[in-house]
Amino acid sequence: MRDENMFRYRLEQRILPRSFYEGKENFLNSVLDKNGKFFSDIITLFAPHESTIYNEKDFTVTAKHLSYREDDEVKKKLYLVIVDMPQPEEVLLCRRLYFCYEEFSKTAKYYTSELSLRGDYFMCAVNSNDTRSNYGKAPKDLELEFRKIGNMFLKQLIGKN
Numbered sequence: 001m002r003d004e005n006m007f008r009y010r011l012e013q014r015i016l017p018r019s020f021y022e023g024k025e026n027f028l029n030s031v032l033d034k035n036g037k038f039f040s041d042i043i044t045l046f047a048p049h050e051s052t053i054y055n056e057k058d059f060t061v062t063a064k065h066l067s068y069r070e071d072d073e074v075k076k077k078l079y080l081v082i083v084d085m086p087q088p089e090e091v092l093l094c095r096r097l098y099f100c101y102e103e104f105s106k107t108a109k110y111y112t113s114e115l116s117l118r119g120d121y122f123m124c125a126v127n128s129n130d131t132r133s134n135y136g137k138a139p140k141d142l143e144l145e146f147r148k149i150g151n152m153f154l155k156q157l158i159g160k161n
Contacts, residue, residue: 005090007047012094015042017110017126020099024108028081028099028119035061039083060084066150075105078157087137088115095121096142098155107157111149113138119144 001009020027031038036059043054066078080100088095091114098111112124121138123145135152138145 001092003048003050004052005093007043007051008093009090011042011047012097012112012132013092013126013132014033016097017128019107020110021128024101025103025108028079028101031061031081031083031099032063034058039085042160048152054086058086064146064150076105076157078150078161079103080146080153082146091115091117096145098146098149100149102153107154107155109153111135111152113145121145123152 012037023030033066036056037153038061039059040054040056043051047053060083062082062084064080064082066080067076079099079101081101083097083099085096087092094112094114096113098113100109100111101107108128112126113121114124116122116137120140123138125135126135127133135148139148
């Protein structure tokens with residue numbers, strides 16, 4: 001990977017997931033407060049001089065809130081914050097980040113949509129212990145990708161009980 005993209009890779013694969021898992025609600029509130037500026041500020045402040053610099057308009061933040069019930073239990077709230085990243089120039093850089101959080105159980109999961117060697121994308125996750133999982137090829141349609149990620153997270157939640 002070229003030096004100018006190394007910080008972005010570390011940001012997407014280490015810094016953001018660790019910050020999310022440690023801060024959960026506070027982290028998501030900060031992202032939603034600042035939108036794209038949240039990400040451009042991190043890069044501007046902490047990236048080495050040779051790194052590619054982005055501005056806040058290079059990032060799009062979307063929040064989705066869903067509610068669900070399990071066996072007539074309390075209605076639970078599921079939050080998905082989606083970040084459209086600048087076009088990835090190299091393998092393993094992300095086109096999209098998914099921050100998934102369920103308020104009742106405090107369950108969090110960080111998913112990515114990463115560029116592959118063939119030019120398509122894979123759905124992956126970084127867990128709270130820095131281990132990575134690959135969930136296979138991502139759909140080309142971003143709405144379908146969102147649905148698949150949401151379903152994976154929901155299955156994880158249901159499987160916990």
